[in-house]
Amino acid sequence: MNQPSPATWVPIPPLSGFPVENLPYGVATHGERPAHVVTRIGDSVVSLGALALNGLLDGTIEEPAAYFAIGTLNPFMALGAPAWAAVRERLTELFTETRHRSAVEPLLVPLADVVLYLPFQVADYVDFYSSEDHATNLGRIFRPDGEALMPNWKHLPIGYHGRSGTVVPSGTPILRPSGQRKAPTDEEPRFGPSVRLDIEAEVGFVVGTPSPLGRPVRVEEFADHVFGVTLVNDWSARDIQAWEYVPLGPFLGKSFATSVSPWVVPLAALQDARVAPPYQDPVPLPYLQGETWGYDIALEVTLNGTTVSRPPFAGLYWTPAQQLAHMTVNGASLRTGDFYASGTVSGPLPEQRGSLIELTWNGTEPLHLADGSTRTFLVDGDTVAISGVAPGPNGARIGFGEVVGTIQSAARPGQ
Numbered sequence: 001m002n003q004p005s006p007a008t009w010v011p012i013p014p015l016s017g018f019p020v021e022n023l024p025y026g027v028a029t030h031g032e033r034p035a036h037v038v039t040r041i042g043d044s045v046v047s048l049g050a051l052a053l054n055g056l057l058d059g060t061i062e063e064p065a066a067y068f069a070i071g072t073l074n075p076f077m078a079l080g081a082p083a084w085a086a087v088r089e090r091l092t093e094l095f096t097e098t099r100h101r102s103a104v105e106p107l108l109v110p111l112a113d114v115v116l117y118l119p120f121q122v123a124d125y126v127d128f129y130s131s132e133d134h135a136t137n138l139g140r141i142f143r144p145d146g147e148a149l150m151p152n153w154k155h156l157p158i159g160y161h162g163r164s165g166t167v168v169p170s171g172t173p174i175l176r177p178s179g180q181r182k183a184p185t186d187e188e189p190r191f192g193p194s195v196r197l198d199i200e201a202e203v204g205f206v207v208g209t210p211s212p213l214g215r216p217v218r219v220e221e222f223a224d225h226v227f228g229v230t231l232v233n234d235w236s237a238r239d240i241q242a243w244e245y246v247p248l249g250p251f252l253g254k255s256f257a258t259s260v261s262p263w264v265v266p267l268a269a270l271q272d273a274r275v276a277p278p279y280q281d282p283v284p285l286p287y288l289q290g291e292t293w294g295y296d297i298a299l300e301v302t303l304n305g306t307t308v309s310r311p312p313f314a315g316l317y318w319t320p321a322q323q324l325a326h327m328t329v330n331g332a333s334l335r336t337g338d339f340y341a342s343g344t345v346s347g348p349l350p351e352q353r354g355s356l357i358e359l360t361w362n363g364t365e366p367l368h369l370a371d372g373s374t375r376t377f378l379v380d381g382d383t384v385a386i387s388g389v390a391p392g393p394n395g396a397r398i399g400f401g402e403v404v405g406t407i408q409s410a411a412r413p414g415q
């Protein structure tokens with residue numbers, strides 16, 4: 001469908017991922033103005049701070065300017081699902097009812113004229129490991145002599161706590177990390193810049209509503225707590241990781257940078273992208289059961305402009321609601337801004353693998369790029385972009401935009 005959103009008076013380019021059915025949240029500056037909460041429609045950005053200051057969000061939440069004429073989504077996210085629904089309904093009204101056009105149109109700013117930031121303050125950051133194809137591939141590569149999947153893998157969504165302070169917005173340069181590594185053929189460990197720098201294409205979930213210590217969040221409560229969805233590139237230094245991570249798990253090989261796309265797509269925009277959860281055998285324990293679903297988000301990974309993978313999020317084994325329930329089943333509380341990533345998204349086909357270690361099978365099968373060069377792991381100057389799109393109502397496309405990063409050479413020790 002060429003015109004997925006005929007109801008809006010805002011011009012929407014054909015096939016745009018930002019029709020009125022999307023209305024994601026971000027944080028942006030425009031010229032000298034301070035950072036505000038914004039939304040995007042077509043190729044225009046609108047400050048919710050400006051809408052609020054003009055009285056156009058009256059009747060949604062108390063004092064909307066206090067939540068939107070600021071440079072972070074956290075206070076709004078903390079208000080909870082009824083407030084999110086009220087604001088979304090009002091924004092939809094403003095962009096679809098022509099009587100609002102004269103008031104709202106002057107507030108539209110071209111996307112190209114704004115600078116986008118990390119839209120929320122990250123509280124805790126968790127990274128899961130929930131793609132069966134990814135886990136199987138990594139098991140084969142890292143543990144060729146054992147079972148590909150660990151015995152616990154189909155009983156619980158495996159994850160680890162990452163480093164929230166190094167979650168960075170799309171476009172932040174990625175400095176090649178240095179660390180210890182020891183290849184099987186090396187006699188001794190050595191220190192230096194990673195020579196196996198990799199990507200992980202993932203989908204991230206942003207928690208809005210907090211939960212108290214001691215009260216697990218049930219699978220059915222997912223949509224009460226999760227505000228929205230982003231794309232993630234969880235940069236990974238495979239050589240540092242391989243030497244450091246047994247038995248306690250990923251540490252410095254994954255904590256130097258995790259890039260996030262600038263738009264948080266509300267769960268409400270993904271209603272039509274829900275898919276049946278995968279068949280789970282063995283049946284998980286009761287706290288992981290309940291009404292749950294996956295999301296049909298088609299990812300695309302480009303390396304210096306060449307498409308190298310199309311990972312399908314729909315096939316993930318554990319659903320985001322099961323991940324949330326697992327993360328809190330021990331009584332751990334949720335804070336506004338908690339962020340959890342799905343784990344690397346890989347599909348069953350070779351061209352659906354979400355990391356270079358899989359795409360090149362541990363560096364043995366180089367990728368061929370459009371410029372004639374080949375790659376196993378990332379070299380300085382490489383740019384990786386991950387984009388995503390999901391189905392919306394009436395044939396609309398719900399876009400996530402993209403998360404981009406370019407590799408810079410390692411800082412010399414002492415710098």
Ligand SMILES: O=C(O)/C=C/C(=O)CC(=O)CC(=O)O
Nearest residue numbers: 128129138139142200343344
């Ligand atoms: O299986 C391993 O040894 C390693 C797995 C990963 O590096 C993946 C990871 O950290 C989580 C994920 O993104 O799926």
Ligand SMILES: [Ca+2]
Nearest residue numbers: 127200234344
């Ligand atoms: Ca990861």
Ligand SMILES: [Mg+2]
Nearest residue numbers: 234254257258
């Ligand atoms: Mg990371």
